[in-house]
Amino acid sequence: MPxxxxxxxxxxxxxxxxxTQLDKLARSLRAHGLSVTVTREPGGTTTGERIREVLLHSATAGLSPLTEMALMFASRAQHIHEVILPALAEGRIVLCDRYTDSTEAYQGGGRKLGTKPVLQLHEILCGNLQPDLTILLDNEVAFSVERARRRNRKHKGGRSERDENRFEQENRAFFGRVRHAYLAIAAREPNRVHVxxxxxxxxETHAVIMELVRKKLKI
Ligand SMILES: Nc1ncnc2c1ncn2[C@@H]1O[C@H](COP(=O)(O)OP(=O)(O)O)[C@@H](O)[C@H]1O
Ligand SMILES: [Mg+2]
Incomplete structure (x- = not known):
């Protein structure tokens, strides 16, 4: 068995x-002859993509923070079962766009549910599956929000006709809490999370990430 x-x-x-960075990393690793699986959360499976639509569509109204957290974990549990564990068992490198740290940052920090329920649910629903490496792309809130807005405007009617803007309607304070929660995770788990x-x-960012991955995967 590999x-x-x-x-x-x-x-x-x-x-x-x-x-952007996940795509670049996937290309580089494949160029090295490695088997790479690219996936994302919420989503990554047929069921998960349906849950994603509920979670991200701006028409979804009145979702309680707890429901939001439960749906994120429902998507993740299916994703682990259907995609992540089978790929890891085959010896593949799985690159995942968002994982449990997002739930800790957005629902724990942004929605103020706290860290504890997120870590408890991760243990129960995800078998506590931890990434080998987490890359936390950190930037000023205003900077990221502006880039996301520009991207969404550009893609309107284009590649992504999907409405995935529910979180975009949150305010500065919300994203400030999300960023703060992310940095707290990095401080708590410096061996796993690299800012x-x-x-x-x-x-430039790709070069930094490539170096981290090279060390971690010993390639
Ligand atoms: N280093 C960068 N400098 C400038 N623009 C960038 C950079 N990285 C990504 N972008 C652009 O910013 C937008 C958001 O990037 P994206 O990769 O979609 O972010 P995320 O997946 O984290 O939401 C995209 O339009 C992308 O082309
Ligand atoms: Mg993205």
Whole structure:
């Protein structure tokens, strides 16, 4: 049986550059001949993508913070079962756009549910599956929000006709709490979570991430 693969997760505010960097990393690792699975949360499975639509669509109104957290974990439990664990068992490198740290940051911090219920649910529903490496793309709130808005305007009617803007309607204070919660996770788990300054060009940020991954995967 091949060795267990590696789980690498990308975290950060919307607009911090996660999808851009995940894509670049996938290309680089594949160029090295490695087997890479690219996936995302919420989503990553048929069931999960349906849950994603409920969670992110701006027409979804009146979702309680607890319901929001429960749906995030429902998507994740299915994702682990259907995609992540099978890929790891095959020895693949799994690159996941958002994971449990997002729930701790957004529902725990942003929605003020706190860290404890998130970690407890992670243990119960996710078998406490931890990433081998987490890249936290950090930037000023205003900077990320602006990038995300520009991207959404650009894609209107284009590639992504989907409305995924429910969280975008939150205020500065909400995103400030999300960022703060992210940095607290990084301080608590410095061996797993690496904070990467997301202000540079995509190429500069990619070089930093590649170095971290090279060390972690010993390639
Ligand atoms: N380093 C960067 N500098 C400038 N713009 C960037 C950078 N990284 C990403 N972008 C652009 O900012 C927007 C948000 O990036 P994206 O990768 O979609 O972020 P996320 O997935 O974290 O929401 C996109 O339009 C992307 O092309
Ligand atoms: Mg993205």
């Amino acid at each position: 060795a267990r693969g590696k789980l690498i997760t990308f975290e950060g505010l919307d607009g911090s550059g996660k999808s 990467v300054n997301a202000r540079g060009t995509p190429a």
